[in-house]
Amino acid sequence: MAPETNPGPVQSLTLGKALNLGLRTAMERDPKVIVMGEDVGRLGGVFRITDGLQKDFGEHRVLDTPLAESGIIGTAVGLAVRGFRPVCEIQFDGFIFPGFDQIVSQVAKLHARTHGRVRVPLVIRVPFGGGIGAVEHHSESPESYFAHTAGLKVVSCSNAVDAYWMIQQAIQSDDPVLFFEPKRYYHSGFMKSEVDTSATPDPLFAARVVRRGSTATLVAYGPSVKVALDAATAAEEDGHSLEVIDLRALSPLDLDPVFESVRRTGHLIVVSEAPSESSLTSEIAARVQQECFYSLQAPVLRVTGFDTPYPPAKLEEHFLPDLDRVLDAVDRSLAW
Amino acid sequence: MSSPEQWTHPEPREGPAATAAAPTPEQVIAGLRATSEGGPELVQLLTPEGERVPNPEFDPFVADITPAALRALYRDMVLVRRADREGNALQRQGQLGIWVPLLGQEAAQIGAGRALRDTDMVFPSYREHGVAWCRGIDPKDVLGIFRGTDHGSWDSVAKRFHPYTIVIGNQVLNAAGYAMGQRFEGKVGGDDGEATMVFFGDGATSQGDVHEGFVWAAVYDAPLVFFCQNNQWAISEPTERQSRLPLYQRARGYGFPGIRVDGNDVLATLAVARWALAECRHGNGPVLIEAFTYRMDAHTTTDDPTRYRHSDELEAWKLKDPIERVRVNLVRHGDADQDFFDSVQAEADELARDLREFCFAMPQPPVGQIFDHVYAEPSPFVSAQRAEFLAYHDDFAGGDH
Numbered sequence A: 001m002a003p004e005t006n007p008g009p010v011q012s013l014t015l016g017k018a019l020n021l022g023l024r025t026a027m028e029r030d031p032k033v034i035v036m037g038e039d040v041g042r043l044g045g046v047f048r049i050t051d052g053l054q055k056d057f058g059e060h061r062v063l064d065t066p067l068a069e070s071g072i073i074g075t076a077v078g079l080a081v082r083g084f085r086p087v088c089e090i091q092f093d094g095f096i097f098p099g100f101d102q103i104v105s106q107v108a109k110l111h112a113r114t115h116g117r118v119r120v121p122l123v124i125r126v127p128f129g130g131g132i133g134a135v136e137h138h139s140e141s142p143e144s145y146f147a148h149t150a151g152l153k154v155v156s157c158s159n160a161v162d163a164y165w166m167i168q169q170a171i172q173s174d175d176p177v178l179f180f181e182p183k184r185y186y187h188s189g190f191m192k193s194e195v196d197t198s199a200t201p202d203p204l205f206a207a208r209v210v211r212r213g214s215t216a217t218l219v220a221y222g223p224s225v226k227v228a229l230d231a232a233t234a235a236e237e238d239g240h241s242l243e244v245i246d247l248r249a250l251s252p253l254d255l256d257p258v259f260e261s262v263r264r265t266g267h268l269i270v271v272s273e274a275p276s277e278s279s280l281t282s283e284i285a286a287r288v289q290q291e292c293f294y295s296l297q298a299p300v301l302r303v304t305g306f307d308t309p310y311p312p313a314k315l316e317e318h319f320l321p322d323l324d325r326v327l328d329a330v331d332r333s334l335a336w
Numbered sequence B: 001m002s003s004p005e006q007w008t009h010p011e012p013r014e015g016p017a018a019t020a021a022a023p024t025p026e027q028v029i030a031g032l033r034a035t036s037e038g039g040p041e042l043v044q045l046l047t048p049e050g051e052r053v054p055n056p057e058f059d060p061f062v063a064d065i066t067p068a069a070l071r072a073l074y075r076d077m078v079l080v081r082r083a084d085r086e087g088n089a090l091q092r093q094g095q096l097g098i099w100v101p102l103l104g105q106e107a108a109q110i111g112a113g114r115a116l117r118d119t120d121m122v123f124p125s126y127r128e129h130g131v132a133w134c135r136g137i138d139p140k141d142v143l144g145i146f147r148g149t150d151h152g153s154w155d156s157v158a159k160r161f162h163p164y165t166i167v168i169g170n171q172v173l174n175a176a177g178y179a180m181g182q183r184f185e186g187k188v189g190g191d192d193g194e195a196t197m198v199f200f201g202d203g204a205t206s207q208g209d210v211h212e213g214f215v216w217a218a219v220y221d222a223p224l225v226f227f228c229q230n231n232q233w234a235i236s237e238p239t240e241r242q243s244r245l246p247l248y249q250r251a252r253g254y255g256f257p258g259i260r261v262d263g264n265d266v267l268a269t270l271a272v273a274r275w276a277l278a279e280c281r282h283g284n285g286p287v288l289i290e291a292f293t294y295r296m297d298a299h300t301t302t303d304d305p306t307r308y309r310h311s312d313e314l315e316a317w318k319l320k321d322p323i324e325r326v327r328v329n330l331v332r333h334g335d336a337d338q339d340f341f342d343s344v345q346a347e348a349d350e351l352a353r354d355l356r357e358f359c360f361a362m363p364q365p366p367v368g369q370i371f372d373h374v375y376a377e378p379s380p381f382v383s384a385q386r387a388e389f390l391a392y393h394d395d396f397a398g399g400d401h
Helices: A015-029 A053-057 A069-082 A097-107 A143-147 A160-172 A224-236 A256-265 A280-291 A313-319 A323-334 B004-008 B025-037 B067-092 B106-115 B129-134 B140-147 B170-184 B208-219 B247-254 B266-281 B311-318 B322-332 B338-361 B367-371 B380-394
Strands: A010-013 A033-037 A062-064 A085-089 A123-128 A153-156 A177-182 A193-196 A208-211 A216-220 A242-246 A249-251 A268-275 A301-305 B121-123 B196-201 B224-230 B258-262 B287-292
Touching: A010 A015, A015 A033, A015 A053, A015 A160, A015 A177, A015 A193, A033 A069, A053 A062, A069 A085, A069 A097, A069 B170, A069 B208, A085 A160, A097 A123, A097 B170, A097 B208, A123 A160, A143 A153, A143 A177, A143 A249, A143 A280, A160 A177, A160 A193, A208 A224, A208 A256, A216 A224, A216 A256, A216 A323, A224 A242, A224 A268, A224 A323, A242 A256, A256 A268, A256 A280, A268 A280, A268 A323, A280 A301, A301 A323, B067 B106, B067 B129, B067 B140, B067 B266, B067 B322, B067 B338, B106 B129, B106 B224, B106 B266, B106 B287, B106 B322, B121 B170, B129 B140, B140 B338, B170 B196, B170 B208, B170 B224, B196 B266, B208 B224, B208 B247, B224 B247, B224 B266, B247 B258, B247 B287, B258 B266, B266 B287, B266 B322, B367 B380
Parallel strands: A033 A062, A033 A085, A085 A123, A123 A177, A153 A177, A216 A242, A216 A268, A268 A301, B121 B196, B196 B224, B224 B287, B258 B287
Antiparallel strands: A010 A193, A153 A249, A208 A242
8 A cells, every 4th residue: 555665664755745654644544534625636636745545545535525615624524523534635825715714613613612522633734835936825824813713723844754743643633733734845855854654753732942052042833944944054153053943833832942942042033924913923922021021132023924915926035034034133133 | 477497597599598597577576476485396285274285206205194193293393383482582581692583484394303313413503493302402402502601502413413503504514524424434325324404594595605515415425405494584685685596496506406395384394304315315315405484583583574574474474384284284184182282282381481490590601611622632721721710710709700
């Protein structure tokens, strides 16, 4: 059934291939796991994340659905009530909104509405973020809408190892999970990692310090983690030791590692592609000032997408947080 | 005079569709009349005067309805109406925040509800107190929604009766998914097959989720009965505001059968619902049923129908009352005596008294309930919020708060 014959526990995988293997593993483990979405079957998804799954698991476990996002989510709710564990693919971030009503009104609230009798173990995979030179609605970062909604859990992976484990953990979760995938790194060779499928993964809803430092703290998630890590490497030349934290969990946020870091560094810069207003980055800033008020040497600064519609592709490099904007924010924070 | 089909389904060689699709004023009037009178395709087994109308196609589906079974349907409808009127009264007396009356729709709901088996699944809207009754749900379990103590306290898994869905049309997609699951699990394809029934109104037929539900159920051959109670009014908007053609005819466009039944005729509704469920059990689903009925009361207790509909319309529908025609039929055939009717009335009054006493005694829910069951695996953030608020709240214990 596996694409390669007996590949062994350690495989070198891109983020996209790691997701594919994670999905395959989850489907092998639990016959109630089904994959559904537009073009996920015969085509293997427009990003090929579900490549080969329909061939191996059949049309009743990998569903090429009609082209309607509310339909995908709404029927997945019914399948979950029936006892299935559906993994829905939303083709692009900007196409999730027809399904927004079902996500907010049914997916998020059924468990509470039924006094816990009905669980909705649904995973909604969302390729998100920019940097792929696409047309409108293909580069958005809508995660804050969902983090804002009680009853949903929201995570984002930034690398192949996490992609492999987190998708399986999200599928095993008895709560609905919005799973945001940094689409621009799906097939990046430089993001390839050695994925040890025999390892013990970190918990799903836990942030991770991905680079130790002492001068200032950078917090990021999804595609912005690479930007933060690149900035930390560049800052080293200026003698700045930046700590980088990959949030991984966006709701519930795991901010204890952030508080601990800020208490040491006194400086926090939060990086995200999403617009800043009323967002996850605002939430982080608010909670850090509440918990670390006397440790802060400067206000929490944010490097984000602008509070505008996502721009045409020729302008997106200016819209997206990059190494220089992050370093500029670090300088401003340290000079405060 | 033209029938509405002529301008909604132009025949070949009748000219360009665009021309054919533009109705004359006469055609519009003909269409509206067909919609408001039920039309010739209405399935009816009991006339408003209580006369049994033979119907070779659907009679077999109610061949087992003995006088005793008809009395049981009568009792269901009387009890459900009495509970509904009590709900309305409790709202007027300030015991409920709102009530959603089903008055006039008893036959549609009891007919559909009694066609279901325990192994079938039901997805209601928010007016299906009569269907809930048929699923063995105590009217008390519905009361919390309208008193504001919870969102419904029945066990939706054990009773196979999903929670009320208040967002118009959402449940239709949820039901389509559930029915797909029944099919994927191989529970379809014989007399003992499973089926799902979803309830929605005429207004909901304009929702995208309902259209998507039609598409999904059709392409996955889902064993789903779409049970549309066309009660003629979506709050203040008549069905003509939702559709140019009779609602049951929409099914044709999605590739499955649609049928219009007299929703004030419990026998016809039972027969048609049993037929539709049988089709689904055998793998011939989905099916759309349009139960042609009338909302005799307001949309909810907050509504004032005198602002948008004439009282003569209400008076006309009173003559088609769903309970009265069964009573007349039972009397005419000597299948029920006055003692029976008196005993059902006494039982109804007792049910209402019990409901009323229960309502008055419903406790204020504990504040901690706000934080209950938000997640299956608790969120530390919500847990901390709960602890902080409860500590704050407890500071007022014994005080005026």
